[in-house]
Amino acid sequence: MGAELGELSIIADGGMLVTDGLIVATGPSGEIEKQMSGDAEVVDATGRVVLPGFVDAHAHPVFGGNRVAEFEMRARGATYEEIAASGGGIRSTVRQTRAATEDQLLARALKHAAWFIRAGTTTVEAKSGYGLSVEEELKILRVTRRLNEETPIEFVPTFLGAHAIPEEFQSAPDGYVSLVIDEMLPRVADEGLAEFCDVFCENGYFDVATSRKILTAAKARGLDIRIHADQLTNGGGAELAAELGAITADHLEQTEAPGIAALKRARVQPVLLPGSVYALGKARYPRAREMIEAGLAVVIATDFNPGSSPTPSMPMVLSLAATQMKMTPAEAVTAATINAAYSLKRGDKIGSLEAGQLANFVLYDCADYRELAYWFGFPQAHSVYLRGERISW
Amino acid sequence: MGAELGELSIIADGGMLVTDGLIVATGPSGEIEKQMSGDAEVVDATGRVVLPGFVDAHAHPVFGGNRVAEFEMRARGATYEEIAASGGGIRSTVRQTRAATEDQLLARALKHAAWFIRAGTTTVEAKSGYGLSVEEELKILRVTRRLNEETPIEFVPTFLGAHAIPEEFQSAPDGYVSLVIDEMLPRVADEGLAEFCDVFCENGYFDVATSRKILTAAKARGLDIRIHADQLTNGGGAELAAELGAITADHLEQTEAPGIAALKRARVQPVLLPGSVYALGKARYPRAREMIEAGLAVVIATDFNPGSSPTPSMPMVLSLAATQMKMTPAEAVTAATINAAYSLKRGDKIGSLEAGQLANFVLYDCADYRELAYWFGFPQAHSVYLRGERISW
Numbered sequence: 151m152g153a154e155l156g157e158l159s160i161i162a163d164g165g166m167l168v169t170d171g172l173i174v175a176t177g178p179s180g181e182i183e184k185q186m187s188g189d190a191e192v193v194d195a196t197g198r199v200v201l202p203g204f205v206d207a208h209a210h211p212v213f214g215g216n217r218v219a220e221f222e223m224r225a226r227g228a229t230y231e232e233i234a235a236s237g238g239g240i241r242s243t244v245r246q247t248r249a250a251t252e253d254q255l256l257a258r259a260l261k262h263a264a265w266f267i268r269a270g271t272t273t274v275e276a277k278s279g280y281g282l283s284v285e286e287e288l289k290i291l292r293v294t295r296r297l298n299e300e301t302p303i304e305f306v307p308t309f310l311g312a313h314a315i316p317e318e319f320q321s322a323p324d325g326y327v328s329l330v331i332d333e334m335l336p337r338v339a340d341e342g343l344a345e346f347c348d349v350f351c352e353n354g355y356f357d358v359a360t361s362r363k364i365l366t367a368a369k370a371r372g373l374d375i376r377i378h379a380d381q382l383t384n385g386g387g388a389e390l391a392a393e394l395g396a397i398t399a400d401h402l403e404q405t406e407a408p409g410i411a412a413l414k415r416a417r418v419q420p421v422l423l424p425g426s427v428y429a430l431g432k433a434r435y436p437r438a439r440e441m442i443e444a445g446l447a448v449v450i451a452t453d454f455n456p457g458s459s460p461t462p463s464m465p466m467v468l469s470l471a472a473t474q475m476k477m478t479p480a481e482a483v484t485a486a487t488i489n490a491a492y493s494l495k496r497g498d499k500i501g502s503l504e505a506g507q508l509a510n511f512v513l514y515d516c517a518d519y520r521e522l523a524y525w526f527g528f529p530q531a532h533s534v535y536l537r538g539e540r541i542s543w
Numbered sequence: 544m545g546a547e548l549g550e551l552s553i554i555a556d557g558g559m560l561v562t563d564g565l566i567v568a569t570g571p572s573g574e575i576e577k578q579m580s581g582d583a584e585v586v587d588a589t590g591r592v593v594l595p596g597f598v599d600a601h602a603h604p605v606f607g608g609n610r611v612a613e614f615e616m617r618a619r620g621a622t623y624e625e626i627a628a629s630g631g632g633i634r635s636t637v638r639q640t641r642a643a644t645e646d647q648l649l650a651r652a653l654k655h656a657a658w659f660i661r662a663g664t665t666t667v668e669a670k671s672g673y674g675l676s677v678e679e680e681l682k683i684l685r686v687t688r689r690l691n692e693e694t695p696i697e698f699v700p701t702f703l704g705a706h707a708i709p710e711e712f713q714s715a716p717d718g719y720v721s722l723v724i725d726e727m728l729p730r731v732a733d734e735g736l737a738e739f740c741d742v743f744c745e746n747g748y749f750d751v752a753t754s755r756k757i758l759t760a761a762k763a764r765g766l767d768i769r770i771h772a773d774q775l776t777n778g779g780g781a782e783l784a785a786e787l788g789a790i791t792a793d794h795l796e797q798t799e800a801p802g803i804a805a806l807k808r809a810r811v812q813p814v815l816l817p818g819s820v821y822a823l824g825k826a827r828y829p830r831a832r833e834m835i836e837a838g839l840a841v842v843i844a845t846d847f848n849p850g851s852s853p854t855p856s857m858p859m860v861l862s863l864a865a866t867q868m869k870m871t872p873a874e875a876v877t878a879a880t881i882n883a884a885y886s887l888k889r890g891d892k893i894g895s896l897e898a899g900q901l902a903n904f905v906l907y908d909c910a911d912y913r914e915l916a917y918w919f920g921f922p923q924a925h926s927v928y929l930r931g932e933r934i935s936w
Contacts, residue, residue, distance in 0.1 A: 218913045222872055225865040225916075269921060429919065431866045433826060466920030472618040473824045479615055520611045523618075526822065527859030528662060528922055 152445035155481040155489070158519070166200070168509040171537030176503055193540075198532060199519045201483065203272025203510040204464035205490035205501050208376075208400050208421045208451035211262045211305070212255055212290045212297075213280045215246030217456045224431065240280070240314045243456055247280040247290070255293045256300070262454070263301045264543040265462040270531040272510040273491070273500055275451070276305040277348055279313030282326075284333050287311050291343035302536040302543075306494045308376060309334070309344035312356045312364050327360055331367045339371035345495070346397070347373040351387040358386045365394050374495065376421070380405040392416035398449065398493050402436040403427060410437070414444050419493045422485075423453035424470035425461050438475040449493045450477075450485040469526035479520040509538035545838035548874040548882070551912070559593070561902040564930030569896055586933075591925060592912045594876065596665025596903040597857035598883035598894050601769075601793050601814045601844035604655045604698070605648055605683045605690075606673045608639030610849045617824065633673070633707045636849055640673040640683070648686045649693070655847070656694045657936040658855040663924040665903040666884070666893055668844070669698040670741055672706030675719075677726050680704050684736035694936075695929040699887045701769060702727070702737035705749045705757050720753055724760045732764035738888070739790070740766040744780040751779045758787050767888065769814075773798040785809035791842065791886050795829045796820060803830070807837050812886045815878075816846035817863035818854050831868035842886045843870075843878040862919035872913040902931040 165182030167174040167190075175185055186192075220238035233239060247255065266274055276294045281287040287309070294307045311330040319326035338344050347368030351361040365375050374397050379387025381401035388409030391399035399405075399413055400421040413420055422436045441448050450471050453459035461467075464486050471482040491501025500508050513532040514522060522530060534541045558575030560567040560583075568578055579585075613631035626632060640648065659667055669687045674680040680702070687700045704723040712719035731737050740761030744754040758768050767790050772780025774794035781802030784792035792798075792806055793814040806813055815829045834841050843864050846852035854860070857879050864875040884894025893901050906925040907915060915923060927934045 216911075216914065216917070218872075218911055218917045221865070221917045222913055225869055225871045227869060265921060425920075429862075429866055431869070460918045461920040463920030469822075469920075472614070473822055476618055476620055476824070478618050479611075518611055520615055521609065524609070524611045524614045525853045527818075527854040527856030527862075527920060528658060529920075 151447040152442055155442055155448060155484040156478055158480045158483060160519070164200070166503060166511070168538045171509055171539070173503060173505055173507050173509050175505055193513075195513050197517055199514045199516055199522070200503070201270075201512055201514065201519060202487045202501055202503050203512050203534065203536070204270050204486050205273040205494065205496075206266065206271050206451050206454070206464055207275050207398070207449050207490040207493045208423055208453050209274050210277045210279065210453070210455035211266075211274055212259045212276060212278070212293045213243050213247050213456055214250035214255060214258065215243065215456065216460075217242055220457065221460075240457060241317060243280045244282050244314070244316060248286050252289055252293055255290070256296050259293055259297055260301065262462060263297060263303055266303060267534050267541055267543045268531060269463040269465060269529045270512040270514070270534060271303070271462070271464050272512070272534065272536050273304045273306065273494065273496070275308055275494060277308045277310040277313075278344070279310030279348075282311065282314065282316035284329065284337060287334055288337060288341070288343065291338065295343065302539070302541050306346070306496075307344045308346040308348050309338045309368070309373065310348040310350070311335075312349040312361070314350065314355060327356070327364065330364055335367055335371055339373065344373060346376050348376040348378060348400075350378040351385070351390060352378070352382055353385055358390050361387075361390060362394065365396070369394070376400060380409060384409065388413055391418045397495065401426075403434050405436065407440070410441055410444050410446070413441075414446055419447045419449050419489065421449040421451050421493060422471070422475065423451055423459065424474055425459040425467055426453045428470055428474070429459050429461070435475050438471065438477050442477070442481060447489050447492065448481070448485045449490045450482060451490065463529060465522050465529055466526065468523035472523040479523040482523055483519060509535060511535050544840040545835055548835055548841060548877040549871055551873045551876060553912070557593070559896060559904070561931045564902055564932070566896060566898055566900050566902050568898055586906075588906050590910055592907040592909055592915070593896070593904055594663075594907065594912060595880045595894055595896050596905050596927065596929070597663050597879050598666040598887065598889075599659065599664050599844050599847070599857055600668050600791070600842050600883040600886045601816055601846050602667050603670045603672065603846070603848035604659075604667055605652045605669060605671070605686045606636050606640050606849055607643035607648060607651065608636065608849065609853075610635055613850065614853075633850060634710060636673045637675055637707070637709060641679050645682055645686055648683070649689050652686055652690055653694065655855060656690060656696055659696060660927050660934055660936045661924060662856040662858060662922045663905040663907070663927060664696070664855070664857050665905070665927065665929050666697045666699065666887065666889070668701055668887060670701045670703040670706075671737070672703030672741075675704065675707065675709035677722065677730060680727055681730060681734070681736065684731065688736065695932070695934050699739070699889075700737045701739040701741050702731045702761070702766065703741040703743070704728075705742040705754070707743065707748060720749070720757065723757055728760055728764055732766065737766060739769050741769040741771060743771040744778070744783060745771070745775055746778055751783050754780075754783060755787065758789070762787070769793060773802060777802065781805055784811045790888070794819075796827055798829065800833070803834055803837050803839070806834075807839055812840045812842050812882065814842040814844050814886060815864070815868065816844055816852060817867055818852040818860055819846045821863055821867070822852050822854070828868050831864065831870050835870070835874060840882050840885065841874070841878045842883045843875060844883065856922060858915050858922055859919065861916035865916040872916040875916055876912060902928060904928050
């Protein structure tokens with residue numbers, strides 16, 4: 151938290167002993183060699199940086215189609231309203247996701263999984279929220295379950311039924327809120343399809359009172375809470391996250407000092423998503439420095455999605471964090487690994503290279519970890535290991 | 544030029560016939576199949592986009608070391624002056640480049656060449672400018688010559704002796720200008736080590752009068768002209784480029800309407816470098832839309848260098864062009880291929896897929912060229928061909 155974000159424990163000429171998918175020891179390579187059994191397989195990482203696999207704590211990896219037409223409209227100067235009027239926005243992805251079968255969605259998501267791995271990411275949060283009906287939300291969460299069966303990555307499922315009001319409820323949004331609370335949440339909880347519940351808390355989507363109602367119901371069903379807060383307006387989302395004891399408050403582009411203080415009091419982790427600020431061509435990044443100085447356990451994530459943040463690359467997010475939010479490379483690495491792991495309630499299993507943790511690690515083609523944030527636009531991952539096994543994807 | 548930048552000639556289900564490294568025909572794949580000889584090798588690009596290899600018309604690919612320490616200082620909020628006082632800036636790279644042998648520089652540049660290829664770039668402009676003495680500038684240009692011998696990429700050499708005043712001439716900058724004009728330029732021209740001459744035209748570096756003097760001397764020696772113009776201040780660099788008949792004026796972050804009009808009158812191509820604006824954390828991008836609307840043949844390039852733009856990725860530059868400069872994906876592709884080729888006086892050989900051009904092309908793992916600018920932070924190149932041969936690097 152706070153200043154600790156900048157304190158990495160770097161072992162020069164380090165070694166790591168892995169057995170049965172778990173880290174057994176780390177230390178100077180000479181020490182590790184002494185502990186090795188004779189038939190151990192040796193991976194030579196000379197001249198390379200070894201880091202924990204990135205933990206991407208805010209992502210929307212299961213969706214149909216893309217939004218490249220809308221992207222082009224935005225480049226031509228179209229406003230948000232013009233894009234919405236042309237059928238763009240979240241609803242465009244909802245239409246394309248509903249039109250896809252479970253197998254089609256899985257095939258697309260497997261492609262995304264390969265992108266994540268190549269960028270050095272080994273754990274990905276996976277939000278629903280492009281279905282917006284009972285069956286379509288469950289379909290997305292079932293695809294997420296299949297991703298866990300069919301890929302080496304761990305996908306952590308989050309139910310985001312309250313992502314937008316679907317077209318068919320436009321004139322009766324309260325009916326959709328009832329559907330989320332009374333039909334979706336019980337099914338999601340009963341079938342064990344999600345660990346977290348998230349809400350897009352924003353006027354015109356789900357206001358603070360409605361968000362409180364949905365998230366309180368989710369807590370009652372045993373789900374932990376994440377909130378899309380203060381992305382477009384400073385509407386009290388950070389304060390709501392604090393009030394409800396959310397694990398994370400995400401986005402926070404518009405959050406100011408009172409919201410930061412509320413997060414601190416309640417020990418809520420901010421999840422900052424600079425990729426969406428960049429991709430939407432906006433200038434106002436969240437106040438990472440103030441959050442770090444306030445002592446918060448800041449997380450950074452891709453927000454991978456087809457509308458506002460079409461990047462699966464955590465190294466790109468490290469670059470954005472350093473150049474646009476003035477986080478140091480060390481702070482960005484902490485925010486993208488151990489802090490992100492804690493925000494997914496997995497800080498005791500992943501996100502660091504320590505005895506007892508899963509052996510999820512990545513070798514990079516550079517000699518200094520800071521180069522991951524410095525060179526940008528291309529991944530430098532040399533090889534990716536999950537539970538001690540090298541992954542080729 | 545102008546509105547034509549947005550007009551790509553796309554052949555759906557297209558084919559291309561290549562013989563002896565040259566494109567013989569393009570057209571509907573059915574037509575191409577009829578022209579094929581029986582023993583032709585067939586590359587199946589079904590579901591993929593095929594584009595000309597990117598032409599990166601402004602890059603500094605030969606240098607020693609990196610500037611990751613300075614990058615970290617900037618993330619911590621250090622000012623330009625503080626970085627300079629700590630020994631950072633161009634002079635830091637000059638020290639590291641001078642300290643490297645020709646072989647060491649080549650080894651590093653070969654790594655950069657691999658990065659370029661993986662991102663889909665097949666031609667790269669290569670500036671000197673980190674030597675700043677007769678022998679050290681020649682060393683960089685000789686490394687560039689060796690890159691042309693040892694890699695499949697074509698590197699187009701530019702002499703940039705007037706990149707900065709070296710430390711040893713700090714108290715006598717006129718002496719350095721004389722060295723550039725009277726010793727470096729004759730050697731570079733006589734040994735045929737460069738096609739272009741460039742100057743960093745900026746107060747505190749080489750002012751307009753000094754730049755005019757150097758570039759006029761370069762023209763007299765048969766070199767064509769490029770100018771680093773109006774990057775930090777609107778100091779008349781664009782107007783100087785127009786006055787001297789430069790092929791390109793590069794950067795132009797501070798150029799306003801009169802400078803744009805001057806470029807138009809003299810048919811100078813603007814080379815826009817959004818990567819450096821991004822990486823320096825600045826907000827003022829060059830006015831791409833005004834330049835396109837003025838009818839200019841806009842080029843975009845990486846500015847690949849270890850200080851202000853550590854990216855070799857043209858797709859990253861396409862993303863920056865679309866999201867930050869409001870160029871459409873089509874305009875960005877034109878600016879990164881055929882326009883860039885003309886800016887290197889190679890429009891009749893590269894930058895388009897047409898009969899008679901070199902068969903430099905790239906297959907991408909996407910079905911729509913717009914996806915190259917839309918997804919960001921990772922290259923989507925599937926395979927890269929130079930003169931008809933698939934390159935593995």
